[in-house]
Each structure stands twice: as C-alpha cells, then as structure tokens.
Amino acid sequence: MALSNRRVVVTQRFFDEAAIAYLEAAGCEVLIADLAPGEADGGLDHDRLAAMLVGAQGWIVGHAKVTRFLLMALPHLAVIARRGVGYERVDLEAATELGRVVTIAAGGNDASVADQAIGMMIALGRRFREAQAQMNAGSWSILMGTDLYRKTVGVIGLGRIGRSVIQRLSGFEAEVLVATSRPDPKYAARTGVRYVDVETLLAQSDYVTLHAPLTPATRHMIDAAAIRRMRPGAFLINTARGGLVSDRDLLAALEAGHLGGAGLDVFESETDPTLQSVTDALIARADVIAAPHAGASTREGLARTNMIAARCVVAVLNGEDPPPACIVADGRKRVGERV
Missing domain, CATH: 3.40.50.720 (NAD(P)-binding Rossmann-like Domain)
Structure with missing residues (x-):
C-alpha cells in the first residue's frame, strides 16, 4: 500500500x-x-x-x-x-x-473516568446540586451531607478503570469491596481490597460504582432485585455502560426514597430511544448527578x-x-x- x-x-x-x-x-x-x-x-x-x-x-x-x-x-x-x-x-x-x-x-481514559466517578461520589454525598439550587432560590440553609471518608465502597469490575478508582479511594481511607470474575490475590494483598460476591457487595456498600463491560451476562445486573439488596440511602455510580442498570428500576427506587442518589454518565436511552422519558425523569431529580457520556472527555x-x-x-x-x-x-x- x-x-x-x-x-x-x-x-x-x-x-x-x-x-x-x-x-x-x-x-x-x-x-x-x-x-x-x-x-x-x-x-x-x-x-x-x-x-x-x-x-x-x-x-x-x-x-x-x-x-x-x-x-x-x-x-x-x-x-x-x-x-x-x-x-x-x-x-x-x-x-x-x-x-x-x-x-x-x-x-x-482510565484516569479521566476514575476522576469522574470519585467526583460523583463526593457531589452526591455532599449534596452539591441540591445546595446550589437552594442558594439560587435565595435560601442559604445548610443541607447535611455524608462523607466519602472511611466509607465502604463497592467496585464492580476490576479492569483498568476500576483499579484507577480504587487507587484514588485509598486517599479517603475507604474500605473497598470488589466483585470480579477474575480476582487477583496479589492485588488484594497489595491494596487491601476484599473480594466478595455481588450480593454481599450490594448489601454492605455505602457507594456502589460500576466498571464492568456490557455483555449479555451483565445487562441489567442492577435491576429492582439488586437495588433492593442495597443499603437504604446508598449511592449508585454508573460511568461504564447504560445497559448495566435498569434505568426504569433505578428511577422507581429513587422515587421511593430507597437510595440516597445516583451518579450517571451513561443511560439506556443512548441505545434505546423509547427510554428517553426515563432518562429525562432521572436527570431532573435533585438526587441525581448526570453527564452526557462525558467521562473520558x-x-x-x-x-x-x-x-x-x-x-x-x-x-x-x-x-x-x-x-x-x-x-x-x-x-x-x-x-x-x-x-
């Protein structure tokens, strides 16, 4: 040629x-x-x-x-x-x-997406969106938030981005639970992470962040049943792929007050336009931090x-x-x- x-x-x-x-x-x-x-x-x-x-x-x-x-x-x-x-x-x-x-x-893009995931955790826990909305409306009343410091964070997926998130979490002295199909004992010994199954991770984590590929096996891994296993008031972060989460089930859980909030960079409506109304309802919520699939940008x-x-x-x-x-x-x- x-x-x-x-x-x-x-x-x-x-x-x-x-x-x-x-x-x-x-x-x-x-x-x-x-x-x-x-x-x-x-x-x-x-x-x-x-x-x-x-x-x-x-x-x-x-x-x-x-x-x-x-x-x-x-x-x-x-x-x-x-x-x-x-x-x-x-x-x-x-x-x-x-x-x-x-x-x-x-x-x-490992570092960029990992930064975004951590940023979403902090923004949700400290209620940045809600606080600024109140201030824009003229109210300076203080909203009580929650720390990321020393919380339990569940990381689903141990690829490059998942490991970058875990590296950043060490600065917050977080307890990190990891669900992965490929556990690495040497990595756990070096970082202090604990390997658990998904059910245990959901039940014990204050924050759950997704870093898995989208496959037939992982599609809707976070559905209504999985969300019910999560701690009341826990936060869900998805910067990976929209299909990992049933957005309809997530919306229902937020409306019911079961979760503390969600950080979403990806949505099912990206590939299924019939779910656009669900996306619109999610991003309108004060307890959702949203971005237009911009984690690497x-x-x-x-x-x-x-x-x-x-x-x-x-x-x-x-x-x-x-x-x-x-x-x-x-x-x-x-x-x-x-x-």
Whole structure:
C-alpha cells in the first residue's frame, strides 16, 4: 500500500492537532467528518457512514454501530480504531471474518473516568446540586451531607478503570469491596481490597460504582432485585455502560426514597430511544448527578486516546501489531490462512 493512498477518516469530535500530525507524518491523509453541532457518530445511519468512509483504510470511531453490512460495503477498510474502550457496538465476528482489525484505546481514559466517578461520589454525598439550587432560590440553609471518608465502597469490575478508582479511594481511607470474575490475590494483598460476591457487595456498600463491560451476562445486573439488596440511602455510580442498570428500576427506587442518589454518565436511552422519558425523569431529580457520556472527555484524556487510536491505525497500515491490550479483533491471520 503506497503511503500516499492511506486515508484515515475520523468520525469523532475533539481530534487534536498532535494526533493529526502523527498520522500525517506516517503518510496518512486525514479526513475529519463534518458533523452538525450536537451530532455524534453514534447517531449516523449506514448510508451516511458508508459515504463518509469511501476509500478509507483506517477509521477512528466513537460510538457508531459497526455492522457486517457496513464492513462489507467498505472493502478497503483495514482497521477500525475505537477512541475509547467499549466495543459492544462493533460486530467483532464479522470484522474477524472479513480480515479487519478492531482496536480500543486501552489505558487512555482510565484516569479521566476514575476522576469522574470519585467526583460523583463526593457531589452526591455532599449534596452539591441540591445546595446550589437552594442558594439560587435565595435560601442559604445548610443541607447535611455524608462523607466519602472511611466509607465502604463497592467496585464492580476490576479492569483498568476500576483499579484507577480504587487507587484514588485509598486517599479517603475507604474500605473497598470488589466483585470480579477474575480476582487477583496479589492485588488484594497489595491494596487491601476484599473480594466478595455481588450480593454481599450490594448489601454492605455505602457507594456502589460500576466498571464492568456490557455483555449479555451483565445487562441489567442492577435491576429492582439488586437495588433492593442495597443499603437504604446508598449511592449508585454508573460511568461504564447504560445497559448495566435498569434505568426504569433505578428511577422507581429513587422515587421511593430507597437510595440516597445516583451518579450517571451513561443511560439506556443512548441505545434505546423509547427510554428517553426515563432518562429525562432521572436527570431532573435533585438526587441525581448526570453527564452526557462525558467521562473520558477531558482535554488530557482525549489527547491520550486520540494518540493511542492513531498509533493503532498506523501500526496496522504498516503491517505491524498494535499493543496487545488494544486489539479486540484481528482478522488478518484468518484471511492469510484462507489464502
């Protein structure tokens, strides 16, 4: 493949000059998608994506749905690089069968999302949203909050972001309970975390924070039954994926006063528009701190993930391997075996 023919299409906002310069130095032609204000690639349909990606060998993608149909329409596309770590919207089986490489920006946004999770815990416990609303209304009466200091925090999922959250919690002298399918005894000995099952974690935690991938097994892992197991007044934080929580059940629990509040960066309505009214009701509540799936969206975090995605694209176009932690599908060997 001639260097001058390397076309890389970016369908994400906030793709910085350093990442563009890196791609161009590797001989890539970089095309940034023309998105309307407020528009994201997750809302683009097949036809529009296919038109944007004509002739592209590399695609740096956000939350667009990468289907078999789309991949078949793009025979020149060699690498799909997620500027993020989730990949549930990519048909990995199709990508592998069609000889494509799919990567994630492993390690790029851990710190940013972990900071957000901790920030949400503090904001909920200290009732920042409620206090400012009262002050805006002219009342300076003090609302009693609760500390994060020395509380019990349950962390579901022990990946890179979960570990980053745990690292930050050490400064609060929190007792940390962890539910994971892959317990690491050495990590527990080093950090003092305690491995428990999900039921025990829910029953004993003052704060529960989710850092698990969305799979058929984890979908709605926090539903009405799980919420009933949580301590009265506990806080739920979800900066991972909307489908981990039944938002309808969460709303009902908040309305009933069972939970102290929720910090939500992700919502089921992102992939199921029929639940938009549930999302609207959640974000209107004074006991909910909400963000529009922005956990990774800091200047520093995006700069890191942009560069990781760019390096993955260049590696594949050079016939090399991206870092192992970044590869989630690699169909090159499969195609070679068929040949």
